[in-house]
Amino acid sequence: METRYNLKSPAVKRLMKEAAELKDPTDHYHAQPLEDNLFEWHFTVRGPPDSDFDGGVYHGRIVLPPEYPMKPPSIILLTANGRFEVGKKICLSISGHHPETWQPSWSIRTALLAIIGFMPTKGEGAIGSLDYTPEERRALAKKSQDFCCEGCGSAMKDVLLPLKSGSDSSQADQEAKELARQISFKYGAQNPSGAPLPQPTQPAPKNTSMSPRQRRAQQQSQRRSSTSPDVLQGQPPRANHTEHGGSAMLIVILTLALAALIFRRIYLANEYIFDFEL
Incomplete structure (x- = not known):
């Protein structure tokens, strides 16, 4: 596959490096590019423990832009899960829906941990989000192990390593939770589309000591001053030479x-x- 791409491209070099780092699966996640397309990856993540997704194994696609890592990837879930819509680009602060919040220092591994960390959070109407009941999500988590991807031929039960109870497993869970918390805290409250809420503007205080006639005269004077070319340029008004x-x-x-x-x-x-x- 290397001969098909410009090896001097920053995106190609970055993706090849990440592919080498993620080559070996873990008990929490795994991701690799398709054999014929370096800019499309398939990933598998395990549902976070002590949640409605506990025991689930979820598969999806990551589509990367040619400008990666300067622009974010698009993330698409392929396994029914009850949190994210299937086959639709999901809206996260780390996905292509919000290039303004993406950081080039983030990576595909960061995106995988973010998916795990955000799964137990509320969808709140964001693009590609669902709010299924806990019972429905548990049923889908159990069913997800039988999912097989037609695109890459992966069977979910064979992709990840067996779940361990050691410190490495706990560290990955904590890292996913911390990442989701940091992203949510950094970008503050969000509206249903995932974008930061606009800050309310305070109206200008009114001078109640002036009479209505005085206020009208002041407003007219301000309008004349604001529309004068000399005032707009920060210069004192000049005499009207044409009139004189x-x-x-x-x-x-x-x-x-x-x-x-x-x-x-x-x-x-x-x-x-x-x-x-x-």
Whole structure:
């Protein structure tokens, strides 16, 4: 498969490194790329203990963008589980629905732990989420062990190592819970789509000491100031040169007209005197 890809690509180098790190299955998760597509992985995770998913083994797909790890993967569950819809991209802070919360330092292993950690949480209407009853989820968890993936031919009961009760198993469970807690805490309250809730804006305080007429005059003055080009540029208002120039021109014309009239009267008066003397 290596000869099909540009080995200098950051995404290819990163995915090959992760494939080598995840080559050996654990008792909690396993993931590997398809033989003919490095950018599509199939994964298997064990349901978290002491939850409605205890005993379940769940299979799914991870589709990675060419810009990985700068952009997040899309996660799709293929095994019925009662928490995430089957065959639909699920909405998590670590999935493709929220590129604004994705961190390039995260990896496919991080995504697997996040799935395990978020399974016992409430769906709250997020995209691809379900809120089945505990009884339904336990029944699906028991049934999940018989699931066989047509895409990769994996049988769930043969993918993961037998569950151990040692410190390594407990550490993986705690890591999944801690990761889910950190992501939920870091990005705060979320709306049904998984995006952070907008912060309410406080209205501007009103000056109750002013009369209605004074407030209207102040609002009109503020509107004129905000629409002035000089104010928008942070400069003091300038005089209206067009208006002043027109007034000056009118004064010059009137002055010239008056001077012409006076000159004509003087000329006519001198001509009358000259004729009288003759």
